[in-house]
Amino acid sequence: MEIGIIGLPNVGKSTVFSLLTRISVGIDKFPFTTIDPNVGVVEVADERLDFLAEVLKPKKKTYAFIKFVDIAGLIKGASKGEGLGNRFLSNIRSVDGIVHVLRIFSDSTVASSINKIDPIEEIKIINSELLLSDIQILESYLEKILPKANSGDKRSKQNLEIVKKIEEKINFSINLKEIKNFIFENLKDVDKELFYLINTLLCVKDVIYLLNYDEMIERNHLLETKQKVEEFTGSKVLLLNAKFEMNLLEFPIEEQKKLREEYKIPDDEIKNFIKESVGVLNLVTFYTIVGEEFRSWFIKKNSTVLDAAGKIHTDMKEGFINAEVVNFNDFKECPDFKVLHKNGLIKIVGKDYVVKDGDIIKINFRKT
Numbered sequence: 001m002e003i004g005i006i007g008l009p010n011v012g013k014s015t016v017f018s019l020l021t022r023i024s025v026g027i028d029k030f031p032f033t034t035i036d037p038n039v040g041v042v043e044v045a046d047e048r049l050d051f052l053a054e055v056l057k058p059k060k061k062t063y064a065f066i067k068f069v070d071i072a073g074l075i076k077g078a079s080k081g082e083g084l085g086n087r088f089l090s091n092i093r094s095v096d097g098i099v100h101v102l103r104i105f106s107d108s109t110v111a112s113s114i115n116k117i118d119p120i121e122e123i124k125i126i127n128s129e130l131l132l133s134d135i136q137i138l139e140s141y142l143e144k145i146l147p148k149a150n151s152g153d154k155r156s157k158q159n160l161e162i163v164k165k166i167e168e169k170i171n172f173s174i175n176l177k178e179i180k181n182f183i184f185e186n187l188k189d190v191d192k193e194l195f196y197l198i199n200t201l202l203c204v205k206d207v208i209y210l211l212n213y214d215e216m217i218e219r220n221h222l223l224e225t226k227q228k229v230e231e232f233t234g235s236k237v238l239l240l241n242a243k244f245e246m247n248l249l250e251f252p253i254e255e256q257k258k259l260r261e262e263y264k265i266p267d268d269e270i271k272n273f274i275k276e277s278v279g280v281l282n283l284v285t286f287y288t289i290v291g292e293e294f295r296s297w298f299i300k301k302n303s304t305v306l307d308a309a310g311k312i313h314t315d316m317k318e319g320f321i322n323a324e325v326v327n328f329n330d331f332k333e334c335p336d337f338k339v340l341h342k343n344g345l346i347k348i349v350g351k352d353y354v355v356k357d358g359d360i361i362k363i364n365f366r367k368t
């Protein structure tokens with residue numbers, strides 16, 4: 001699961017990225033052979049896993065993680081190859097969700113590409129680049145199916161009409177959420193080919209907006225700005241003073257508290273940001289207890305327990321027999337697996353069972 005951090009140049013994307021990776025674990029803990037320097041792994045704290053571990057005292061506790069990708073600044077004309085242009089756009093195409101960083105600090109020593117604090121303007125610039133790039137994709141698809149549609153192929157004709165409708169919508173709107181909703185309303189009856197194409201579009205990705213502010217901005221004004229952006233985008237908007245948080249890491253905890261009070265910077269903004277990032281990916285969390293290791297995992301909403309098994313280990317998927325499932329809510333009320341079992345609260349489920357948020361899962365499988 002990957003989240004791309006996007007925005008205009010010099011809005012603080014890399015600062016947000018470094019902050020996230022600094023507060024997380026070392027990358028070497030994860031079994032990737034190579035990891036791109038601009039991909040950071042961030043462990044997501046989880047109170048339910050903490051509770052499980054507190055009660056059952058395993059030797060090891062492993063939190064689920066998400067990857068953040070620091071994408072270089074997009075500028076006007078990127079879709080036509082300005083700046084590093086399309087390369088960035090293709091980086092964005094492969095992520096599962098987007099964090100759009102907006103600059104709410106003036107600092108004349110840091111060049112700004114629009115020379116003012118204007119988050120709505122920033123959103124418009126970035127969105128139009130994303131949308132222009134989507135239009136290119138739709139156009140080349142139209143070119144491809146036009147001959148077939150003209151020769152009377154019913155399916156192609158239908159797809160052609162849908163794509164034209166989407167294009168028209170994109171031409172008249174800058175609001176990603178609105179476009180996304182429109183697309184999905186018009187997608188009830190499309191074939192696999194078009195469905196796949198639509199899912200490669202940037203405008204269907206979920207976005208959260210991050211206002212990167214600094215101490216110079218007045219809190220009330222900041223909250224008004226937040227509301228404006230919420231109204232304009234219809235999406236989640238979060239606050240973070242990335243540079244301050246980054247600098248704070250240099251101080252001992254007691255000092256950090258004092259500085260927060262002095263500058264009136266709340267201590268839950270990073271936590272919130274990470275939590276909401278998970279939300280934007282439409283994930284649910286499930287838990288496994290294997291030997292001495294307790295672990296939380298993310299999986300896309302509506303995934304089956306077989307998908308979950310595959311995530312843990314391919315052997316588990318291939319040799320899948322069934323799974324034992326109890327939800328965390330039941331465990332919290334009665335933190336004893338034996339009693340839960342006796343009371344029939346541990347269900348045996350087959351491969352098609354849809355994993356629910358908070359499920360504690362034990363996969364039974366044949367070793368091959």
Ligand SMILES: Nc1nc2c(ncn2[C@@H]2O[C@H](COP(=O)(O)OP(=O)(O)OP(=O)(O)O)[C@@H](O)[C@H]2O)c(=O)[nH]1
Nearest residue numbers: 009010011012013014015073105107110213214243
């Ligand atoms: N005053 C102030 N400066 C900030 C803040 N956040 C970031 N900066 C500074 O802005 C400059 C650019 O920050 P980066 O994080 O590199 O910005 P970026 O969006 O990654 O920029 P590109 O990769 O060039 O697109 C750095 O000098 C940061 O220290 C902030 O909240 N206040």
Ligand SMILES: [Mg+2]
Nearest residue numbers: 013014072073
């Ligand atoms: Mg950067």
